[in-house]
Amino acid sequence: MSLTHTLGFPRIGARRELKFALERYWRGESDAAELRAVGRSLRRTHWQAQREAGLDLVAVGDFAWYDQVLQTLDWLGGLPTRFADAGADADPFVRLFACARGNAAQPAMELTKWFDTNYHYLVPELSAELRFDGEAVELLDWVCEAQALGLHAKPVLIGPLTLLRLAKVRGDSGALAQPLDWLPRLLPAYRRVLRALGELGVDWVQLDEPALALDLDADWLAAYREAYAALAGHGPRLLLASYFGGIGEHAALLRELPIDGVHLDLVRAPGQLDGFLADWPQPRVLSAGIIDGRNIWRADLETLLAHLSPLHAALGERLWLAPSCSLLHVPVDLAHENTLPAALQGALAFAVQKLGELTTLARGLRDGREAVSAALLEASAGRAALAGLPNRRHPLVEQRLAELDADAGERALPFAERAQRQQAVLGLPLLPTTTIGSFPQTAALRAARRDYREQRIGHLEYLERMRAEIREVITRQEALGLDVLVHGEPERNDMVEYFGELLGGVATSANGWVQSYGSRCVKPPLIYGDVYRREAMTVGWSRYAQSLSERPVKGMLTGPVTLWKWSFCRDDRDSATVMTQLALALREEVAELEAAGIRIVQIDEPAFREGLPLRAAARADWLAAAVLAFRIAAAGAGPATQIHTHMCYSEFNEILPAIAALDADVITIETARSDMELLEAFHDFHYPNAIGPGVYDIHSPRVPGSAAMLRLLRRAVELIPAERLWVNPDCGLKTRDWPEVDAALAQMVEAARTLRTELASVAA
Numbered sequence: 001m002s003l004t005h006t007l008g009f010p011r012i013g014a015r016r017e018l019k020f021a022l023e024r025y026w027r028g029e030s031d032a033a034e035l036r037a038v039g040r041s042l043r044r045t046h047w048q049a050q051r052e053a054g055l056d057l058v059a060v061g062d063f064a065w066y067d068q069v070l071q072t073l074d075w076l077g078g079l080p081t082r083f084a085d086a087g088a089d090a091d092p093f094v095r096l097f098a099c100a101r102g103n104a105a106q107p108a109m110e111l112t113k114w115f116d117t118n119y120h121y122l123v124p125e126l127s128a129e130l131r132f133d134g135e136a137v138e139l140l141d142w143v144c145e146a147q148a149l150g151l152h153a154k155p156v157l158i159g160p161l162t163l164l165r166l167a168k169v170r171g172d173s174g175a176l177a178q179p180l181d182w183l184p185r186l187l188p189a190y191r192r193v194l195r196a197l198g199e200l201g202v203d204w205v206q207l208d209e210p211a212l213a214l215d216l217d218a219d220w221l222a223a224y225r226e227a228y229a230a231l232a233g234h235g236p237r238l239l240l241a242s243y244f245g246g247i248g249e250h251a252a253l254l255r256e257l258p259i260d261g262v263h264l265d266l267v268r269a270p271g272q273l274d275g276f277l278a279d280w281p282q283p284r285v286l287s288a289g290i291i292d293g294r295n296i297w298r299a300d301l302e303t304l305l306a307h308l309s310p311l312h313a314a315l316g317e318r319l320w321l322a323p324s325c326s327l328l329h330v331p332v333d334l335a336h337e338n339t340l341p342a343a344l345q346g347a348l349a350f351a352v353q354k355l356g357e358l359t360t361l362a363r364g365l366r367d368g369r370e371a372v373s374a375a376l377l378e379a380s381a382g383r384a385a386l387a388g389l390p391n392r393r394h395p396l397v398e399q400r401l402a403e404l405d406a407d408a409g410e411r412a413l414p415f416a417e418r419a420q421r422q423q424a425v426l427g428l429p430l431l432p433t434t435t436i437g438s439f440p441q442t443a444a445l446r447a448a449r450r451d452y453r454e455q456r457i458g459h460l461e462y463l464e465r466m467r468a469e470i471r472e473v474i475t476r477q478e479a480l481g482l483d484v485l486v487h488g489e490p491e492r493n494d495m496v497e498y499f500g501e502l503l504g505g506v507a508t509s510a511n512g513w514v515q516s517y518g519s520r521c522v523k524p525p526l527i528y529g530d531v532y533r534r535e536a537m538t539v540g541w542s543r544y545a546q547s548l549s550e551r552p553v554k555g556m557l558t559g560p561v562t563l564w565k566w567s568f569c570r571d572d573r574d575s576a577t578v579m580t581q582l583a584l585a586l587r588e589e590v591a592e593l594e595a596a597g598i599r600i601v602q603i604d605e606p607a608f609r610e611g612l613p614l615r616a617a618a619r620a621d622w623l624a625a626a627v628l629a630f631r632i633a634a635a636g637a638g639p640a641t642q643i644h645t646h647m648c649y650s651e652f653n654e655i656l657p658a659i660a661a662l663d664a665d666v667i668t669i670e671t672a673r674s675d676m677e678l679l680e681a682f683h684d685f686h687y688p689n690a691i692g693p694g695v696y697d698i699h700s701p702r703v704p705g706s707a708a709m710l711r712l713l714r715r716a717v718e719l720i721p722a723e724r725l726w727v728n729p730d731c732g733l734k735t736r737d738w739p740e741v742d743a744a745l746a747q748m749v750e751a752a753r754t755l756r757t758e759l760a761s762v763a764a
């Protein structure tokens with residue numbers, strides 16, 4: 001019988017219980033005991049879901065108060081030493097949340113994207129004082145909780161090499177110069193935890209090593225040998241879990257490691273199986289990740305069963321069945337959806353449904369196809385109904401794509417000439433000041449949206465409420481003296497979901513929440529059909545905002561790459577086609593904004609870097625398609641209309657050629673936290689167009705002074721000619737409060753003015 005398990009389950013709760021409990025605790029409205037009780041109840045609910053679905057093992061340790069990397073560090077005694085004093089004798093939450101969110105003395109740990117997902121983890125900080133002396137007491141408690149419920153607990157930990165691969169060395173740490181140098185210090189902590197788990201009767205531990213699916217140098221591969229040799233034989237059996245890509249080229253290495261099983265992502269990389277099957281040593285387990293943990297479509301159970309049967313015949317009990325990766329990246333339960341078209345609802349599987357798919361397959365392998373034929377038929381019928389939806393394929397959309405000219409992505413003139421025409425229209429000062437788009441999303445705004453959605457207020461009242469907000473933010477920006485204004489995005493629940501609600505071929509769920517970081521969640525739209533623009537999406541709001549001011553107000557769109565990347569996407573069309581369809585829809589919007597008198601249009605692409613394939617070999621093709629999609633959208637504008645783009649999450653040094661190829665007139669980027677480091681790369685690359693390096697870190701509630709911003713700006717003018725520099729925050733301001741925002745923007749405008757005066761006096 002094939003054993004079934006999941007690498008992890010969403011922790012936020014079907015009704016976002018963890019989010020609300022965390023935020024209550026942070027606001028001081030509840031105590032640690034209450035937060036712990038919510039956590040305990042969620043773990044139990046999630047284990048019950050696994051048991052009820054019929055899984056053989058339950059995942060323990062996939063729960064985390066804020067983030068799984070932070071959690072693993074805590075258990076191993078690897079929290080950054082700069083937080084050693086934070087709440088030393090108080091509740092352990094004080095230190096944990098200080099690491100995650102910062103405190104009066106220390107800024108938070110760095111937050112960055114988990115591989116190619118929209119989930120963010122906290123970056124481990126390696127410093128000379130770090131001891132890794134943890135005993136994972138909390139994890140052991142959770143294992144006992146599960147065992148007390150009569151469950152077969154399989155603890156899950158991030159593996160040592162992935163942990164180091166994601167880490168950054170901080171400060172001068174002497175001989176420990178590279179993350180790998182910490183391995184000898186780290187391994188005893190893992191051994192201690194494994195031994196303690198073994199004493200609790202744990203028989204299997206899953207060590208997550210998604211880093212194996214990246215391009216790895218020989219020293220990292222050698223470190224896998226060293227690490228796993230040191231970990232084997234200290235208690236439980238080890239399942240090394242890879243995901244997000246294939247590790248076929250390392251099959252020989254894995255065969256040599258003294259592990260007891262390996263998990264493969266057979267959704268992303270089905271072809272890797274052969275390399276393992278040939279002579280996978282007895283009695284090792286092969287966990288087949290066959291249910292997509294990154295997408296929400298129902299699995300083709302009939303086909304999967306057919307593929308699994310010979311595998312099962314070959315491996316017998318050594319074949320385990322699992323989702324491709326943790327289910328963290330999909331919403332919890334389809335049972336909470338009630339607004340989706342029936343044909344779509346019937347084609348979906350969220351986390352709970354995916355567990356059911358696994359046990360159906362396991363029963364099919366054990367008892368034969370007939371025993372599960374009803375479930376197989378239901379799955380096929382659900383998938384067929386989706387395939388038959390009228391929106392699925394649109395001859396008109398296909399025709400528009402087919403008829404795209406070779407120069408569809410070309411602006412009419414090169415940058416230098418466009419810049420002149422734009423300046424003639426805009427008349428901006430040197431170092432123009434602007435913001436990234438959103439202003440604080442207050443409780444009152446969210447309440448207005450909810451009341452409208454639930455029909456407690458009518459359309460006119462809603463319109464008035466949003467217009468009042470737009471008037472308010474325009475007035476504030478004029479008073480602050482900003483040069484290029486925004487309407488503030490009050491009408492948007494989210495920069496992606498908003499467009500998902502309006503575009504044809506895209507649906508949005510009612511409760512399909514996925515954790516993004518900490519307590520913050522998103523509801524990724526579902527791109528299920530050919531995409532088209534039904535009607536103007538932003539023109540009314542932008543036109544209204546522009547009518548209130550003489551200064552230019554930027555139109556604000558989310559770009560094709562980001563809309564694709566932050567949605568769940570159909571799997572029967574390639575990403576290039578979907579991005580191009582989105583681009584055509586946005587291109588129409590750009591043209592209509594221009595016709596409505598909007599002189600600057602920003603097309604946000606914060607997910608551009610994240611869309612990049614994990615393996616270098618796959619990058620060029622993807623980049624070409626992504627760049628073209630952006631350019632097709634932007635080319636909806638004439639040369640006198642200025643196109644801005646915005647990217648945060650700044651690790652794009654290696655894709656600068658692609659960023660330049662976007663040919664946006666202005667790009668705003670996140671640079672405040674890294675002290676303009678990224679701008680050096682733009683300088684070295686001779687980036688040709690205008691840049692707005694963020695001078696204000698919007699992730700922190702601290703209001704930076706104008707002196708700090710002036711220092712960053714002075715650094716910026718050393719790197720980029722002032723004529724091509726803009727002044728702006730790092731990102732949108734939707735998560736901040738008005739008092740901070742008002743204060744910070746006033747300081748920012750002051751810094752820009754000071755530098756303008758300085759530069760003018762130098763020139764004179």
Ligand SMILES: Nc1nc2c(c(=O)[nH]1)N[C@@H](CNc1ccc(C(=O)N[C@@H](CCC(=O)N[C@@H](CCC(=O)N[C@@H](CCC(=O)O)C(=O)O)C(=O)O)C(=O)O)cc1)CN2
Nearest residue numbers: 118443446447449450493494495496516519520521522566
């Ligand atoms: N899709 C996406 N991915 C992204 C980003 C992004 O902006 N969008 N930015 C980065 C991550 N940053 C993020 C920053 C903030 C939030 C965030 O605040 N999310 C909100 C949900 C946003 C939302 O859809 N809000 C709805 C309301 C949802 C809601 O909670 N409604 C409650 C009422 C809540 C209330 O009144 O406050 C209800 O209906 O009961 C709205 O504003 O209309 C949250 O977790 O709370 C998420 C990600 C990277 N990935």
Ligand code: MET
Nearest residue numbers: 436437438604606732733
């Ligand atoms: C995550 S990038 C956010 C861009 C968007 N225009 C905003 O200001 O919120």
Ligand SMILES: [Zn+2]
Nearest residue numbers: 606648731732
């Ligand atoms: Zn941003």
